[in-house]
Amino acid sequence: MGQVVIITGGSSGLGRCTAAIFAAQGWRVGLIARGAGGLAAAAADVEAAGGIAAVAVADVMDSAGLVAAAAAIERALGPAQVWINAAGNGVYGRFTDVPEAEFRQVTEVTYLGTVNGTRVALSLMRPRGQGTIVNVCSGVVFHGLPLMTSYSGAKAAVRAFGQALRIELAFERSRVRVSTVFPPAVNTPFFNHAISHMGWPARPVPPVYQPDVVARGIYMAAMTGRPEMTISGTVAAFALLSRLAPVLTGSVIRRLGVDGHLTRDAAADHGASPTVFAPSDKPSAVHGAFGERARRWSSQMGLRRLYVRLAGSRGLS
Template identity: 45%
Template sequence: MSGHTLQDKVVVVTGASGGVGRAVVRELGHQGAKVALIARGMAGLGAAAVDVGAAGGIGQVYEADVADYGEVRRAAEQIEAELGPIDVWINVAFSSVFARFTDIEPAEFERTTAVTYLGYVWGTRVALDLMKPRGRGAIVQAGSALAYRGIPLQSAYCGAKHAVKGFTESVRTELMAERSGIHVTMVQLPAVNTPQFDWVLSKLRRHPQPVPPIYQPEVAARGIVHAAAHPERKEYWVGSMTVATLLAQRVAPALVDRYLGRTGVDSQQTGEKAPSGVANLWEPADETTDYGAHGSFDSKSHGRSPQLWLSRHRTAVTALAGAAAGAVLLRRVLR
C-alpha cells in the first residue's frame, strides 16, 4: 500500500480517543489524511488530535455519542462544513460489559447494543446519506473474530458484533444491486491490547484480560487503514486466532462450544488483581484522563501479524495458513 494513498482524504473515525481507534488516527496522520475524530472523552480526543498533527495529518475533534443518531448526523454535517466531503467513514467505537449474561442489567445490555451495534448503523446511515449523491466513498467496519464465534462473559458484545456483520452484508449487497461506487468492508480483529480491559464495565471478581494471542493496536490499525484505502474486498482478517476461530467454527462448532465451556471463563481473567472499577458504559472514561492506545498487556502482545499480510495479498498461502491455524485450535478442543 502506498504511504500516501489516503493523503488529503477526509476520514471520519468513531471511537478515536483510545484503543484501536487511537492507533487508527495515528496511522492516518502518517498518511497525511484529514482526520475527523469522533468520541465522547475530551481528554482522549484532544490528545488524539495532537497525535494526528504530529504524524503529519490534520486532526479535528467532534464530540458525539455514537448511540445517538442526531449527534452523529450533526457531527458529520459539521465535518463536511469544516474539512470537506467525507471520503472514508471508519466505525470503531464500542462499549461492553464483562459479566455472565444473567448478571447484566437490561439497561446495561441495551446501552451496550446501542453503542456497539447501533453506533455502526447510525454511522453507516449518515455516511451513505452524504456519499450517495456523490456516488463514491468507503465505509470500514472494525469487526471481530467474535462476529463469528460467541464466547462466555461477552454476550452483549458478541451479539452486537454478530449483528454488525449481518447488517454490513445486507448493506453491501444493496449497494452492489444499485451498482454504487460506494464500498463497505469489514476488518475482523483478534484480541487487542487496548484500554478496554481497564475501562469496560466489569462484574468479574478478577481483572479481565484478552485471550492470547494478543496483538498491539497498531497491528489492527494497519489492517483498518489498508481496508480504507482498498475497500473493494468484503473482509480482511487480522491475527492467527481470528483465522483459526473462523475455520474451527465452520468445521466443528460443537467441539468449539465444549472447549469454550471448559476454558473460556478462566482464560478471560487474570489471577493478579481485581477489576479497575472504571466503567465507560454511561460516561466516557477519558473525559479528564488520556488512556492512549495501549492497555496493560504490552509484554504479552505481538507487534506483527503474518495473517494480515496474507489477507491483504489474497494468495493461496492464505488458505494453507488458515487451515494450519484451524488445525491447532481443533487439537486444543479435542484434548
C-alpha cells in the same frame, strides 16, 4: 490537500491508533467521540504523525449529534472519502448477572452506534457516488464467547448488517463500499473501560495483538474495499475451525473457563475505569495493560500487504 477519513470511537484504543496510521499516510483525520479530553489527545497523535485533525464531541447513539459532528468535520477538512465505525463497549459476566440496562447499552453503542454511523456516512457518500465505510467487528462473530453475551450478539449483528447493506448497494449499482473487519483480541483500554461482574477485571483472551497490527488492517480494508477481512492468522484459523467443527470450537472455548476471561492482577483492578455509560474524565491511551506478551506483528497481514502491493494497489505501507 489529503483525503479525509472520519473515525467514530476515535479517542482511544483502536480508533485512536487507526487515526495515527491514516495521518502518517497523509490523510486529514476527523475524530468523533464522547470525551473532549480523549479527542484532544488523539488529535495530538494525528498532528505528531504529520496530519491535520478536526474533532467533534458526539455520542454514536445520538443520530442528530452524529450528523452535526460529521458536518462540522467536513466544513473543517473537506468531504470524507472514508468513514470508520470503531466505537464499542463491553460488559463481562454471566448473562443472568448482567443488568438489562447494561446489556442494552452495549447493544446500542456497539451495534446501533455502527448503524447510526453508517447511516450518516451514506448520507454523505451516496450523493457523491463514492466512498468506503469500514465497520470494526470482532472475531467473536465466528463463535460467541461466554461472559460476553451482549458484545458477542452486537458484533454478530454488525456483520449481518454489513452483509445485507452491501447487497442493497449492489442493487443500485452504488460505488460506495462497505467493509467489515474482524480483529483478534487487542491490547487496548477496552478491558479497563468494561464493566465486570466476575469479581475481577476482564482481560483479552490470548493470543493478544498490539493495536498497531489491527489499525494497519483497518487501513488496508479502507484502501481495498474488501467486503470482509479477518485480521491475523489467529482469527482466520478460528473462523475456519468454527465453520468446519463448531462442536470442537465450543469445547475449546469451554476450556478457558471463567479464569480465561479475567485477570487477578491488582494493578489492573486499580486501573479499572468503566465508561459504558459515560466517557472517562481523563484521556485514554492507545495501548492497554496487557502488552507484555502482545504480538507486534501478524504474518498473515504481512502476506496480505505483499499481495495487495503485487496486485497493484497503492498507498499501503
